[in-house]
Amino acid sequence: MKLLRLSGNNADFEANFNENIEIPKNSKICLKNLSFKRIYEVLKFVPNDKTFLFTMNGEADISFNMTERTYTNKNYEEALEELDILLNKHITMTNNGSYVGLQGQHSITNSKQVRIDFRKSPTYMEASYVNRTVSSQNVSMNRLKRIVKVDGNDPSIDSQIPDRIFFDDDIQFTKGSGLFSCKIGVLVDNGTNNHTGFYMGLSTSPNGSGEVLYNIEIRRPTDSYTAISNGIVVNGITLQPQNFFNSTTNSGNLSSNDILEITKDTGFISGFIRQVQGFTRIFHHQLSDEDQLKPLYPVFGVYGSSEHTSISLVRCTVDPFQILRPVGNLGTQYLNTHITSVLNSVQVPPELTLNAIMPLSFENFININTFIDLDSTFWRFSGAESFNLNLEDENYVVELLNLEVESFDSTRQKRMNILATIPAENTTTGILNYDVNERVCVSLSNTFDLQLRNLRARVLDKNLEPIITENNAIMTILIE
Numbered sequence: 001m002k003l004l005r006l007s008g009n010n011a012d013f014e015a016n017f018n019e020n021i022e023i024p025k026n027s028k029i030c031l032k033n034l035s036f037k038r039i040y041e042v043l044k045f046v047p048n049d050k051t052f053l054f055t056m057n058g059e060a061d062i063s064f065n066m067t068e069r070t071y072t073n074k075n076y077e078e079a080l081e082e083l084d085i086l087l088n089k090h091i092t093m094t095n096n097g098s099y100v101g102l103q104g105q106h107s108i109t110n111s112k113q114v115r116i117d118f119r120k121s122p123t124y125m126e127a128s129y130v131n132r133t134v135s136s137q138n139v140s141m142n143r144l145k146r147i148v149k150v151d152g153n154d155p156s157i158d159s160q161i162p163d164r165i166f167f168d169d170d171i172q173f174t175k176g177s178g179l180f181s182c183k184i185g186v187l188v189d190n191g192t193n194n195h196t197g198f199y200m201g202l203s204t205s206p207n208g209s210g211e212v213l214y215n216i217e218i219r220r221p222t223d224s225y226t227a228i229s230n231g232i233v234v235n236g237i238t239l240q241p242q243n244f245f246n247s248t249t250n251s252g253n254l255s256s257n258d259i260l261e262i263t264k265d266t267g268f269i270s271g272f273i274r275q276v277q278g279f280t281r282i283f284h285h286q287l288s289d290e291d292q293l294k295p296l297y298p299v300f301g302v303y304g305s306s307e308h309t310s311i312s313l314v315r316c317t318v319d320p321f322q323i324l325r326p327v328g329n330l331g332t333q334y335l336n337t338h339i340t341s342v343l344n345s346v347q348v349p350p351e352l353t354l355n356a357i358m359p360l361s362f363e364n365f366i367n368i369n370t371f372i373d374l375d376s377t378f379w380r381f382s383g384a385e386s387f388n389l390n391l392e393d394e395n396y397v398v399e400l401l402n403l404e405v406e407s408f409d410s411t412r413q414k415r416m417n418i419l420a421t422i423p424a425e426n427t428t429t430g431i432l433n434y435d436v437n438e439r440v441c442v443s444l445s446n447t448f449d450l451q452l453r454n455l456r457a458r459v460l461d462k463n464l465e466p467i468i469t470e471n472n473a474i475m476t477i478l479i480e
Contacts, residue, residue, distance in 0.1 A: 001480040003032070004455055008473035011036065011459040011466060021479075023450040028441035029405060029479050031398055031420040036459065036473035038430030040391070043071040043079055043365040052087070053357040054118075059099050060092040066359070072468065073430070076365070080106040080114070085289045089267040091177040099265075101317040103176030113383055114366040118354055119320035120377040121174060128325075129167045134207040136163035139302050146185060147198075147300055147311040162199065162301030169206050170324040171316070173296040177265035178317025180298055184258045185310035187218070196304040198311060200260055206297040213296065216260045216271045216282050219303070259313075267292065295319075354379040394462055396422040396432070398475070401456040404445035411464065418442075419457065419477070439478065 002021060006013040045066045054062040064086040071079045087104040101121040108114055127141045141147050147165060173180055182200055201215030259274040264287075271282035298316045302309050358368070358381075366383030400417040407418040419442060422434050444450075457475060461467050 001478060004477045004479065006455065006457060006475045006477065008036065008459075008469065008475060009471035011038075011469045011473065013457045013459075013473065013475045015455045017453050019453075021452040021455075023444070023446065023452055023479060025446050025448050025450075027444045027446060027479055029400075029403070029419065029444055029477060030439045030441040031436060032439075032476040032478050033433075033435040034398065034422065034459070034473075034475050035433050036431075036469040038432065039468040039470060040073045040430060041070055041468070042073050042076050044361055045069055045079075045359060046361075049359045049361050051357075051359060052083070052362075054087075055355045055357075056098055056353070062087065062090050062092075064090045077108070080108075083116070085292050088176040089287070089292055091265055093177045093179075093263070093265045099177055101174060101176070101178045101320070103174050103178075103320055105175075105321050115383070116356075116381040117321075118379040121178065121318045121320035121323065125167075125171075125314045125316050129171050131166045131168050131206065135165045139163040139165050139300075141165060141314065145312065145314045147182075147302065147314060149302055149305055149309065162303045164208060164299055164301045166203075166206055166208060166299055167297065169297075170318075170322050171206070171298065172319040172322045173202055173298060174264060174317045174319055175293050179261055179263045180316045181259060181261040181313070182300075182311045182315070183313040184218070184254065184256050184260070185312040186256060187254070187309060196308040198300060198302045198309050200262070200298070200300050200311075202262065202296040203299045204294070204296065208299075210297070212299065214262055214269055214271060214283065214285065216262065216273065218254055218260070295322075356381055394424045396424055396467075397460040397462070397464060398422070399458055399460055401458060402454065403452075406443040406445055409464075441478075441480065444479075 002023075004015055004021070006015040008014070045068050047068060050066045050068060052062075052064055052066070066079070066086065067082060069079070084105055091099055091102050091104075093100050098120075102118060103121065104116065104118050106114065106116055125141075125145055127143050127145065130141050138150050139147065140150065149163065180200065180202065187196065197217065197219035199215050199217035201212040201217075203212045204210035254273065254275075259272075261272045261274060263270050263272065267287050268284060269287060269291075270284045273280045273282065300311065300314075302311070356371075368381060369384050372380040372382070398419040398421070400419050403417065405417050405419065407416060408414065409416040409418060420436075420440070422432070424432055424434075455477070457477075459467055459469070459473075
């Protein structure tokens, strides 16, 4: 009797020997034991079943296609991560206003319940959001949401280096659609020694250690500076700051009441200056998948002394899944008719339903059974507890691939090299540890002696389809 131990990956087992294994004619073969951990196919996007469509009356559709791919119970979260990216990339802000500040995100509960949440955040900021520990002591945000410098009599305040104001860690810019904006309150050009102006931007860190990736800066025409645009340091000659009006030199084009704005939607982030006579786009940057969900934090930098610059109507559409505090009542969150043309028609958003059409494979996967319309700012699509693995009791088939045996299968109505069948009650773990109590041998179809240096076998499901396993599977075979 000979014992052969085979290792396997994806339910394919193979053993190679450095010497001949002698198998006399009319030998018999049997399975001794088998151990594996099965990986289940749980989700598959194909050409005619990969499109998500979310609709709301009066708004542009949110529609996108998932990558055609098969997912298992080991990597299905990659599908949900792609869903987050594509969902937020395809939100369009329109004049209805219902999608301004909209962000989507999946979550998985401890009981394996999959949720797809849509939340809206307001274009709203509070003085209490300012992180006074890391912000400069020379600049503050008051209760009227104005950013100002302190008393300018101290000459050290009037420097070329801006005093910066940062916000708390949970004040992150939206990962869906929204805007970060402010209004120019005061700009005064008061001689060559004053470094007047300010910038607003989005940083990779809330505490000053990060890189400002997107910013709009306004300065006097005579001031030199280094700008940062889309994460790249740009010399002032290449990218000039936006200059406010100077009555002495009769130059510049910005004044009080103009709006600076950074918007994000349809996979782009853009910077604008909005004036009564129109707008100027400062930058327009397409976001990569990584950039779409990257945490970004609002920051302001103010040059000069207190009488030269003030910033008012500070607004930021924050990530609604990150903010850790109340953000006011619904009416004050959205009642804002002067901040930007995108929001010109926005009052309190109408109470509309967000409808969804999802790929059938995805609906089956999360076993979707609940839709909640909490109010006009929060919608949730939920699956049942435990996503659907489509588990059934199994009857595994062990098939030899390079040895013929005397076995037959009625479903195929012909001879098949079946070594053994293993009834198994399926569990979500997918673990099988099978050890026979009494050997059941099958006759080999060898009417002459064999010399064997390679043995291959595989495990099939009850429908005779290959299964997928982790790469630590073991099979032991006896030949007598």
